[in-house]
Amino acid sequence: MVGVSAASGGVGAAIAGGKAEDILFGIVQGAMVGALNHQAGEKQKEREIIKFFSRLRSQYEGKSGNEICLSRKKLDYLISKGKIKWETSKYNESTKTFSAVIDFYNSDTDLKLSFGRATVYYMDNNGKAIFTGFHDVYDFDPKPWGTRSYTNEIITRTYNSYSSGKKFEINF
Amino acid sequence: MKRKILWSTLILIILIVGVGYTYEVFFKRSPEKILLNQFGISLKKYNYSVVSMQEQWDYNGDGYCLILFDLAQFDTQEFNSLINDNFKKLPINDKIEVSEIPESYLKSQDGYYIFQVEEEDSRNFRIFIINTKLKKGILYYQIM
Numbered sequence: 001m002v003g004v005s006a007a008s009g010g011v012g013a014a015i016a017g018g019k020a021e022d023i024l025f026g027i028v029q030g031a032m033v034g035a036l037n038h039q040a041g042e043k044q045k046e047r048e049i050i051k052f053f054s055r056l057r058s059q060y061e062g063k064s065g066n067e068i069c070l071s072r073k074k075l076d077y078l079i080s081k082g083k084i085k086w087e088t089s090k091y092n093e094s095t096k097t098f099s100a101v102i103d104f105y106n107s108d109t110d111l112k113l114s115f116g117r118a119t120v121y122y123m124d125n126n127g128k129a130i131f132t133g134f135h136d137v138y139d140f141d142p143k144p145w146g147t148r149s150y151t152n153e154i155i156t157r158t159y160n161s162y163s164s165g166k167k168f169e170i171n172f
Numbered sequence: 173m174k175r176k177i178l179w180s181t182l183i184l185i186i187l188i189v190g191v192g193y194t195y196e197v198f199f200k201r202s203p204e205k206i207l208l209n210q211f212g213i214s215l216k217k218y219n220y221s222v223v224s225m226q227e228q229w230d231y232n233g234d235g236y237c238l239i240l241f242d243l244a245q246f247d248t249q250e251f252n253s254l255i256n257d258n259f260k261k262l263p264i265n266d267k268i269e270v271s272e273i274p275e276s277y278l279k280s281q282d283g284y285y286i287f288q289v290e291e292e293d294s295r296n297f298r299i300f301i302i303n304t305k306l307k308k309g310i311l312y313y314q315i316m
Binding site for chain 1: 205210232236271313315
């Protein structure tokens with residue numbers, strides 16, 4: 001996208017009868033416009049995905065309990081945003097895949113609130129992980145006092161009472 | 173006026189001490205309290221130390237807690253008095269989902285463990301492993 005914009009800028013300047021400096025300026029300007037458009041497009045894509053995650057809460061509050069199946073694009077997005085804890089990896093002989101914890105503790109607020117910690121599944125392709133699955137349960141289940149930190153338990157219980165939703169699975 | 177200030181200061185000090193005391197006694201999380209809370213096991217009468225404690229709780233309620241106890245001063249008799257009927261012998265035969273527990277503890281051969289898992293989601297479990305050879309105890313639980 002950036003290359004096409006840069007070329008268009010340069011060609012435009014040349015057609016208008018510009019000097020070498022004008023053509024160069026046209027290329028730079030075109031490249032800048034292209035880069036900004038590309039960035040805006042990426043941000044828009046990201047926002048669309050994030051909007052999807054805000055729907056998890058609506059799904060919970062809707063109490064249908066229906067599973068949410070992630071698309072490959074959304075799985076890739078989650079993997080790029082979460083921290084995979086490779087040290088937790090385990091090999092499952094029957095499925096021939098590895099599983100590991102993916103942690104969203106340091107991700108943006110939307111992901112933090114939506115997922116927290118989840119499980120990812122992957123295959124090892126010469127040292128490169130090929131992700132094949134994702135699993136999480138979206139719930140706000142109260143636990144006996146003292147299990148979680150008090151602040152965390154209060155937040156979880158408050159949200160659970162406020163929304164009184166139904167838990168559901170998120171899978172890929 | 174002076175008396176009012178004196179009383180106000182006194183009440184404020186009492187309040188601060190009271191809040192601090194309540195927090196220390198009832199709300200402050202400690203490895204001992206967590207072990208008692210999770211498995212009903214008290215280490216009060218034993219000679220032990222806490223090597224490390226780490227926990228992480230997300231806003232949606234997910235998280236984990238990992239505590240490592242040093243039981244180097246324990247003798248056979250003390251191990252026997254600590255272990256109750258709920259313990260099973262190592263090695264671990266139960267299926268443990270992905271967790272933050274170091275592999276070396278999961279593969280322990282000598283000692284005992286208690287394992288409790290949620291029926292609905294096997295990723296939510298708690299475990300207390302006592303390695304009698306290394307003389308270490310590890311408490312772990314997670315909610316996902």
